[in-house]
Amino acid sequence: MSENDNLQNADGKKEVESTDTTPTQQAEIKTEAKSETEGNDVDNNNVEAEVKQDSETESTDNEPKSSTEAEEAATENASKTDAAKDNHVDEIEASNAEDAEDESNAERHEVEEKDYHAMSMDELNAEISRLLKNHKIQTISKHVNEIKSEFNAKFSELLEEKKEEFIDDGGNEIDFYYTNDAKKQFNAHYKEYKQTINAYYKEREQNLKQNLDNRLQIIEDIKGLLSVEENMGTTYKTFKELQEKWRNAGPIPRDKYNNAWNTYHHHVERFYDFLHLNNDLRDMDFKHNYDQKLKIIERAEELAEDENTNRSFRELQVLHKLWKEELGPVGKEHREAIWERFSNATKAIHDKRQAYFADMDKAHEKNLERKEEIIAKITAIGEDKATSHSAWQKKIKEIEALRDAFFKAGKVPLKVNESTWAKFKNAVRTFNRGKNSFYKNLKKDQYDNLKKKKELIQIAEDNKDSDDFATVTPLMKKIQSDWKKIGHVPRRDSDKIWKQFKSACNHYFDKMHAERKAKDQHLYEAFDKKVKLLDGLKALELSEDPKADIKTLQDKIAEWKDIGYVPQNKRYIDGKFYKAIDDKFDKLKMDKSKLEMIKFESKLENLADPEDTRLLDNEQNFIRKRISDIKSEINQLENNLQFFSNVKSDNPLVKDVHKNIDNHKKELDTWKAKLTKVRGMYN
Template sequence: MSEIDNLQKADGIEENKSIINNDDTTENTSSEINETTPVEISQINSDETPVEVTEPVNEDSPEEKTEESDASEKEDVINEIEESNAEDAEDEGNKERHTIEVKEYDKMSLESLAIELEKLLKNEKIQAIKAPVNDINNEFKTKFQALLDEKKTEFLNDGGNEIDFYYSSPIQKRFKTAYKEYRNKLNDHYKSLEKNLKQNLADKLEIIEELKGLLSVEENINTTYKHFKELQEKWRNTGPIPRDKYNNAWNSYHHHVERFYDFLHLNRDLRDLDFKHNLDKKLKIIERAEELAQDDNIMRSFRELQELHKMWKEELGPVAREHREGIWERFKVATKIINDKRQVYYKEIDKVYEKNLENKLKIIASIDAINTQENSSHSSWQKKIKEIEALRNDFFNAGKVPIKVNEATWAKFKDSVRTFNKKKNAFYKGLKKEQFENLKKKLELIKIAEDNKDSEDVQVTTALMKKIQSDWKKIGHVPRKDSDKIWKQFKTACNYYFDRLHSKRNAANHEQVDAYNKKQELLSSLKELSLSGEKDKDLSTIKEQIEKWKNIGRVPNDKRYIEGKFNKSLDGLFSNLKMDKNEVEMIKYENKLENLNRTDDDNRNLDNERSFIRKKIDEVKSQINQLENNLQFFTNVDDDNPLVKEVHNNIKTHKQALTLWKTKLSKIKELY
């Protein structure tokens, strides 16, 4: 059995047990107890071991008063604290780690996360930012993956192939650059730390060797005691050592400190002076702990409490036996108050996390409800896409949830969104096929428009252009990438044709306005026209005016009322010639037909006129038949009867009218 083992057994300390030696000089090079592990009162044992010890320490320890049922739990907690102390001993930046502000990274944008990472690299020690950097990195990956899924969906909806999808963001590049810098700096830190750990271990082993030599040095006890205190201070100021060497080095150091105190009992004055110094310091620690127990800033109080326990355990030696249990109990009470407040604080945080979880589950349920709805149109899908986007934002802004369900909640959310995207993609794939069919139809209309844009057949082409424009509106959507291109192509062809047509019509309109003005002048001259009284001569004069009128040309459509004025003037002139009414009517009708034949859409106007004449002929024939049928009802009535005479006169009038209409029809046929 080693020398260290012998001493531990003699002092009642069993190796690897949960009770920490009650000599407070036990080394803990951690700058503070791990923040995530509450400091229970029973975890740090009572005060110092007296110099002259004849009984096992654990019999005097306050821990012996605790319930046996807590022993296993305490042992686990102590082991966890000791392991944490050894781990923290390798981290010189432990203090700095706890001073970094914890922010709500889940509510930050991608750009804000990149900026925050750059700030940490610039302003904080590299060994102090591991936790926030990990949080930032996880949040950035989550949000960027969501953005990537969104961009991929848009790409597929636009007709792209999944294998061709690629998306790169300047923010992603910026973040990757900063994160790579963090990894490089951290690696450099660990290399430097490893070198320092080895040197610190060598320095502490040298201190242990010097402690060994104190007992064999022949010099004044005061000088030896001063040298001992210098070695203690040197040990405390020496930096961290490798974790796997931590316990062995400390046990060896502690063993030789114990031997020196045994040696020191020969000079009780120095020992009592040391006890008094340690008591004063520990009372100040207790007073500060009691102040912290009243502080409302729970986490700050807890961090400082860890420092107080470190000072109590590492920096101060034993006190007199009569004060030992009393000050330890007082320190325990203050520590328990702070611990209890911290537990309440974490319970409140847990309540917030549970509420956030409840909200996130409601959001997921809302997405699932949308997934059950049927959407059969582009507009309805666009509406649902906006709703899902709003729910996604609500989910990301809902805050953190308990760690134990974080991954499961995120997976459930992704599954719900993925289900929506699958249904949406299936709809748009079907819609895409329809859009390609629509594209083919519209390309055919473009070909028709371009083939006929230079046509001179105004009547046919204008009707055709109007029809294909109407057909274009009836055809549904085409792929977005083709939409603007084909519309511009179709619009250009149609505009080209109608611009030509309007240009011709504008020129014709100018001529028609000029013709109107000339006809106004001719109409005014007819009012002053005087006839000779000779029928043939006057008839020739009137026909000469009619010919002049015809030669002037067509007037604008909104000025065609002037033709009625001209016919009215002709009626006045013809009335002086004592001519047959039907003959006069035919002269005016021939003038009308001439005007109809001069128009651009003459065929249509002549067709309409022919249909009108035929309809009038049918009407007159029907009226004559009706009148002749009526005569059959007059039996045994003389022809001199007034009613019979009226019927015969009406038949005669209608037959004359029928002759006139037939003459007009023959004139129209001559034009064809």
Template sequence: MSENDNLQEADGKKETVTEDNTTTKETTLNVEETSKDLAPTKKVNPSEPEHKPSATKTSEINEDKEPTDKEEPSDDKHVDEIEASNAEDAEDESNAERHDVEEKDYHAMSMDQLVNELNRLLKHHKIQTISKHVNQIKSEFNAKFEELLDEKKEEFINDGGNEIDFYYTNDTKKLFNQLYKEYRQNIKSYYREREQTLKQNLENRLAIIEEIKGLLNVEENINTTYKHFKELQEKWRNSGPIPRDKYNNAWNTYHHHVERFYDFLHLNNDLRDLDFKHNYEQKLKIIERAEELAADDNINRAFRELQVLHKMWKEELGPVAKEHREEIWERFSNATKSIHDKRQAYYKDLDKAYEKNLEKKEEIIAQIQTIAEDKINSHGAWQKKIKEIEALREAFFNAGKVPLKVNEATWAKFKDAVRSFNRGKNQFYKNLKKSQYENLQKKKELIDIAEANKDSDDFEVVTPLMKKIQNDWKKIGHVPRRDSDKIWKQFKKACNHYFDRIHAKKKEEHQHLYDAFDKKVKLLEELKSLKLEDDVKSNIKILRDKIAEWKSIGHVPQNKRYIDGKFYKAIDETFDTLKMDKSKLEMVKFESKLENLATDDNDTRKLDNEQNFIRKKISEIKSEINQLENNLQFFSNVESDNPLVKDVHKNIANHKKELDTWKVKLSKVRDMY
């Protein structure tokens, strides 16, 4: 059997000591809480003999004198700290569990996330451990719902609703109310049941004390009395938590009468000595374990297990023989002091680290406050600042713990800074929404104008009006997203209806132009599928006839005039397929082009442009010829049959031939006027 197993036997309770020497028990305290200065409790030192059995008379033993619980506090602060910690847990053995509930940033959560977190707490934690968290969640949820309520109310009023008729809720709010109601019912039930349980446990313990007192007056075999006494001790151990304000007095009374029973037991030394021996052996094991814990580097684990050892020493084991009492208590006290001193040093170093963390967090809070004070007037700038705040929030949570005494104040300061930023952000977007609703009203007014005039026949008056409201629409800013598509479709439909009527009217008035366009489309298709014969003259005549037919069809709508370009491009491509002299072909194509340029009788701009182009071309060719003739002067001493000289003469001849062609073109253009 291991040493830890012996400790469990001595305790007689369902406690476990794990492989890493950590005792699993609900009496452990939170690291931050136990770093506080704890007030010493008034107690009876379990190591000190209160009675001297050898000098005690039977009449003295039978005195029913209760302890006053007014002993002076011990000077051993390291023991006082353990006693105070155990006393704090006396009322509710699950008390320390609340410190294991993870602290989260509820301010950063959405309403849906807050509801999910509340539901998780209710399902996975004891109801008495989550009050602080539930209250924080409730505060954050209500703040966010109030903001949403203000937005919905403003929308309701902007849509023409009366403020006194406004009411809004949603599924998230209903679920939150349901979960919070469940919490309230459960916490009330818990405290009601706990109060009854604590009261009943106290009555049970007092009854046990009375039974122990009564053992001194029972006339029966001492072995039977001793067995009864051990049964009462076991009942005491299993009696459960009692009100904390009654804990010390109840224990001191119990301890007093246990001591009296042991004094009474000196009449049977064998039983007393056997018990003293058992207690001595178990307390030695407790001491040895405490001395092991003094060497443990995990300070918090050592302290938690030390709490359990002290509780076992105090509540589970009786006295030892007089000659060992001072010795074993001194040894246990020294081991406790060693752990206490290490713990104090640990928290001293921890406090220094926490102070540095506090400095970091104060700097982060200051940065958030600075950003919150900035005057931001655009959506893009706000989005940039939101990202900066998110980065600072992350840095705040990663900065580590701060001293416990300023923890809540620092957290409150941080939340106030973030809330200040959020208020500015919300106000900006609230004003933006207000502006969007104003824009919505302006666009609705334009829709009313468009719909009122969409069937008007007074085109001269209404057309400028419709164009104006279209331009005004573009100048008006954004509207709420949910209305954007709807009103745009409504406005577009009214405007399109009006302009479609105009187009239909114009098409009716200019139907001959559309008919001409249809004819030209047909003629163009015929030209593309035309198969020419081998007779060039005949082919030229066919193409000229096509051009004449095209011109005879007349004008087409302004937006359809592109078809003329397509036709003459097709004509040129067809001419290029003819097998004839290049210069002649060029002239035929030019004459065809002139016929196209002369289509508009009252518009000579195209002819003017063509004439200017030809003159420029003639000038360029003349310049080329002059340059080539000048180059020949460099070959004055060179034979005329030199390849370079021959090439220059050839170029001059080609340019002069091209010049003659352009002069003919110029003459033909002049004849068109």
């Protein structure tokens, strides 16, 4: 059995992350994978036909096979049939085939799930903007569509309210039109999303096609080596160059992945058979591949003992990829045994992982029962129509408690996740519609509320010119608090009375603040000085002498601190100043690590407060966490090097790992220096 023959039948679309896949869902994935394989286009069929044709040609061109060789061929064919039944290998191959189409998938990019239903339209706008700025465009489609659904639902409710107002004010329904800034902003965000995702898929499709063409050409070039008339050393060198080109050819469509690799390995093995004229070259490669595959097997067997099933599965994926993509064939006498051993280790990990998912499914089923109970309670509350404001307020609190319980109940089986979430949203939305309908019809209560608010307006206007701040200020704060508690008034009066009340309150507090400002004039004078200093800093032109420029910037910082405090509501200017300082430091032509420390020291000057060390405490905790994270990353990279113990030091993969380790160590030194500086600030 050829190890490469076993690695097949795995090209299928995998819909979910491996950590959330249940046995049932894996069966569904396999069914889908089969349907996709059967639906491959002509190019795929041509690749398969080519393998068959070249195999027949090889049998014709070479000497007739002996009975022993025929038995070996029959055994190998039987092994291929058995390989199709190796579910534990299929699962690994499905994940690697998916990664083959988009190399960025190798780092699983997770996007946090949020309760979009609980967000306002402005919050939804902020969330879609955050997703567009901070996440890969191909990972946020589900989230963007959920945000779009919630935004449209909320805007539709607002649209109905505005339409009702328009008609109540005597407007004709046919003339009604309404939009707002939130809607315009959302449309702009969604347009940006559509343009970006379309461009991404268009570019990816072109790249995948070009990479596939390049790989197919490499296969043709390897086939052509069998007919080249030159010395074996030159042919072998050309072959190794083609192998290197293959490794760097980039991602290809997932439905072409396995066929392309199998065709490639087929012709690689044909080339090694062709090397029987120079067994030394072939045997040297066979021995290297055999030694490396033994190391992979030993690591897989170690992983089979690891209790962290998700971690062992992810590393097993890497091992399979190394086995298939980085290493070539071994001698025929070893192929059956080493693949059988590797397959057994893979199966052990697969079985342990399936047992883990089975236990997880049981826990998820219990979570599902709990969530269905919560949904039933929300539905019952929504169906029980209350007749008073207090009753509705009680219901609102109950719903909020049930919402919190729902989100704390944990994950449910993946196959019912979306339907459960939809039932929950519908139950909450039904309750909200009943609540909104009740308050829309509270005309009498609204007119009572209007009367109460007009009384507060009168109190505000009677006291707005008072100079007795000690007595009137608590009164004005109280009526502002009372205003918030009164509740709704008729919509046509809402803006008018609010403007009246706000105008009277603002008049009083502006007068009070003006008097206080006169007492705190020195703080406002300090603010004016800082504004001028900030403007001067922005206009400052740096010299070509870094030391002189650093001295200049440090003098600016000292001058800023000497000015002193500004009014509480003006302290935002400190943030603007230190941002401008950082911008100037970034323009200095000097070592980045030294520059980073100088900037950090200026930041610490702003954090230092002998009476309150909370800001320094927070900074110290952050730095310690960063140091710990970097150490973990260095350890992981150094562990990865163990897989390349016999690989030459100029191998691109090895060089890249060493480069990453060096960069992380430099970064670690910088963070350690920062921690020392922070500790020194306490003294």
